Amino acid sequence: MKELITGNEALAYGAYLSGVRVGAAYPGTPSTQIMEKFASFPGVHAEWAPNEKVAMDVGIGAAFAGTRALVSTKHVGLNVAADSLFYAVYTGLNAGLLIACADDPGMHSSQNEQDNRNYAKFAKVPMLEPSDSEEAMQFAATALEMSETFDTPVIIRFVTRTSHSSSVVDIDPDALPPPAKERKPYKREIGKFVMVPGNARRRHPVVEERISKLREYAESTPLNRIEPGNDDWGIVASGAVYQYAREVFPEATFLRLGMVYPLPEKLIREFAGRVKKVLVIEELDPFFEEHLRLLGIQVIGKDVFPIVGEFSPSLIRQAAIKAGILPATAPVSAATPAPEISIPIRPPTLCPGCGHRGMFTVLKEAGVVVMGDIGCYTLGAASPLEALHFCGCMGASIGVAHGMDKGGIPDRLVAVIGDSTLFHSGLHPLINTLYNRGNTTTIIADNSTTGMTGHQHHPGTGYTLQKQPTLKVDLERMVRGFGFSKVDVCDPNEMDDFRKILEDHLKGEEASVIIARRPCALQSREKRTPPRIDPELCTNCGTCLDIGCSPLVQDEDCVSINEAMCTGCGLCVQVCPAGAITREKE
Amino acid sequence: MKKIDYLLAGVGGQGTILASRILASAGLEMGYDVKTAEVHGMAQRGGSVESHVRWGEKVHSPLVEHGMADYLIGFEMLEAARWLTYLNKNSVTLINRFRIPPPLVNLGKASYPSEKEIENLLQSRGGTVKWLNATDVAEDAGNPAMSGVVLLGALSNLVGGDQEIWLQVIKRLVPARFVDMNQKAFLAGRDAGRD
Numbered sequence: 001m002k003e004l005i006t007g008n009e010a011l012a013y014g015a016y017l018s019g020v021r022v023g024a025a026y027p028g029t030p031s032t033q034i035m036e037k038f039a040s041f042p043g044v045h046a047e048w049a050p051n052e053k054v055a056m057d058v059g060i061g062a063a064f065a066g067t068r069a070l071v072s073t074k075h076v077g078l079n080v081a082a083d084s085l086f087y088a089v090y091t092g093l094n095a096g097l098l099i100a101c102a103d104d105p106g107m108h109s110s111q112n113e114q115d116n117r118n119y120a121k122f123a124k125v126p127m128l129e130p131s132d133s134e135e136a137m138q139f140a141a142t143a144l145e146m147s148e149t150f151d152t153p154v155i156i157r158f159v160t161r162t163s164h165s166s167s168v169v170d171i172d173p174d175a176l177p178p179p180a181k182e183r184k185p186y187k188r189e190i191g192k193f194v195m196v197p198g199n200a201r202r203r204h205p206v207v208e209e210r211i212s213k214l215r216e217y218a219e220s221t222p223l224n225r226i227e228p229g230n231d232d233w234g235i236v237a238s239g240a241v242y243q244y245a246r247e248v249f250p251e252a253t254f255l256r257l258g259m260v261y262p263l264p265e266k267l268i269r270e271f272a273g274r275v276k277k278v279l280v281i282e283e284l285d286p287f288f289e290e291h292l293r294l295l296g297i298q299v300i301g302k303d304v305f306p307i308v309g310e311f312s313p314s315l316i317r318q319a320a321i322k323a324g325i326l327p328a329t330a331p332v333s334a335a336t337p338a339p340e341i342s343i344p345i346r347p348p349t350l351c352p353g354c355g356h357r358g359m360f361t362v363l364k365e366a367g368v369v370v371m372g373d374i375g376c377y378t379l380g381a382a383s384p385l386e387a388l389h390f391c392g393c394m395g396a397s398i399g400v401a402h403g404m405d406k407g408g409i410p411d412r413l414v415a416v417i418g419d420s421t422l423f424h425s426g427l428h429p430l431i432n433t434l435y436n437r438g439n440t441t442t443i444i445a446d447n448s449t450t451g452m453t454g455h456q457h458h459p460g461t462g463y464t465l466q467k468q469p470t471l472k473v474d475l476e477r478m479v480r481g482f483g484f485s486k487v488d489v490c491d492p493n494e495m496d497d498f499r500k501i502l503e504d505h506l507k508g509e510e511a512s513v514i515i516a517r518r519p520c521a522l523q524s525r526e527k528r529t530p531p532r533i534d535p536e537l538c539t540n541c542g543t544c545l546d547i548g549c550s551p552l553v554q555d556e557d558c559v560s561i562n563e564a565m566c567t568g569c570g571l572c573v574q575v576c577p578a579g580a581i582t583r584e585k586e
Numbered sequence: 587m588k589k590i591d592y593l594l595a596g597v598g599g600q601g602t603i604l605a606s607r608i609l610a611s612a613g614l615e616m617g618y619d620v621k622t623a624e625v626h627g628m629a630q631r632g633g634s635v636e637s638h639v640r641w642g643e644k645v646h647s648p649l650v651e652h653g654m655a656d657y658l659i660g661f662e663m664l665e666a667a668r669w670l671t672y673l674n675k676n677s678v679t680l681i682n683r684f685r686i687p688p689p690l691v692n693l694g695k696a697s698y699p700s701e702k703e704i705e706n707l708l709q710s711r712g713g714t715v716k717w718l719n720a721t722d723v724a725e726d727a728g729n730p731a732m733s734g735v736v737l738l739g740a741l742s743n744l745v746g747g748d749q750e751i752w753l754q755v756i757k758r759l760v761p762a763r764f765v766d767m768n769q770k771a772f773l774a775g776r777d778a779g780r781d
Contacts, residue, residue: 165648348633358630
């Protein structure tokens, strides 16, 4: 039966049908739906771990136990999990371990565009890259077989355009995973599983021998293949870029690499011998290009195709035309020259009713130095709120604020971190601030969910990924347990309360925590009667517009409220200096 | 089988993703190979969003090339104008007569182009522009949030496919309690698009 599914869904389905029974991940665009989909299958255990390293350890543990496992992450999540990935390459496993990792070229929703193919070489772990959903499903099965044959974790690399693209997959509606009883028994093996230096020294040659064997495998696997065409141009490509290049160069000979590490040297030489010129088309780093150059093959690559940003068929075509590889095509003929009108940009904004808006309005007013973190509240850096000074990676806010304090910034420093991000990697720096006699204030922007990625549960929500009720970590008791004595909880959209608490914390000399708690407006869907603006009283001063709430619109003589969009949170009522905005009686 | 490339442009939260799924599934039902591409995450918070949907004999890239879109479906006027570079002289732009002012316009720091300016811009590539009050039609059918399904109804007149195929796809992809309302919105769009 033909079905249209995303690469993320196809990977999860392929893993399930291959007998994977344990999955762990932390949500991260564009990888999130892999674990969400996997969690929906019967008889599996799937969990949101607090971060990617924990997820990786859980996956490795399940594979040690003899059960096939899936770990999924976005590209930067593999940085967090790298320590665990590297030991697992040495220990090997006891059942298949599939790591699905999604890069984000173009940074649709990320802080960098690192090319995680480099991890394959760095960690000495095989990596596959599907080019559509059908391959994502098939590669899952292949990767798990490979993982068990060679006793190694296997990474399947996605990019946004394979994770979030849908394509047609032939699905057998009666297909079932193999029965659960086939688990390989676990036994204690100190030399393999205890990576003390003496054992690790014995394991390293095993890793090198394994990579050599995988290099041989790469020569013969159908994952890599030469697709014959004319001999003018031979194109080396993988993944989504292979599909773009196929359209731009329909006649060329292709070396299609489904396995991006280790690379098949004999096959590459054979391919290069067949064509007049070799073109390497790859997004981000010159990963294939450098390898081909090491083999002494002349290639055209990053001299023509950019090292930054996301590719598309248009980009490849334009770059090829510019380099004289393709003939110039007539520009799309315009009937008339395009009129010059400006199209105002539309960046993402905080939702109406969002608690982060009250928090940032007060922080901006206080004029303190605010270190931010990763989540919806990163939008607090943008106009008109303009309260954040920094955003680096998950969990960085608290440590950076403490470092800036010790580095001599005289102002009181504030870190803003979301609840899910705090559980991810904010707990250690929070303890560090106490331990090392810091005096920064940490604001936990607690919307009681993982907002930006689409409302996933975490240790503070009381539910698991598979919707089972569970223990709910109490943030206030937790930080008091660490030793914080100055801890307050309030709704940041009650601005007077929040302002008083913030002033009190900034006056103190000790490290402190404010839990700014207001459930995510998209999730609570709280809708009260929108406030009313009295046009007689409105002085058109623009103060309310400075909170950046989209239902508030500048009209000719005064501001008006788009009632369909307004949640009635009343934040604008609190900031209006003229008393022109009032709550309707409900 | 001739390829048909679609670009759906709107504001995060307007339902472009659901509409692109319906459009893609309808193409599959009609016997096309189909691919789609969209972006989740950050952009969903009220930012510009675009979905690519491609029908063809065999589709490689999920992304539409510049100058190659056969149909641009604008859920919002400004967002339709933003994707001009995808159009050519044969393209049809189906545009919802509906404004969501972006932050700079709300703050009075930029102006929202007039309907005429947007039409002139979109026609500068030589294609045709069809206006539809899709949000109003959706509201009449029960909820203004269904404007995307109304636009698909109007589009269905232009790209073919039995009405029943579209209605069945909507039934499959929309939560059960909203199916009747969405089918009604689709048919209302189909009627409105014939005018």
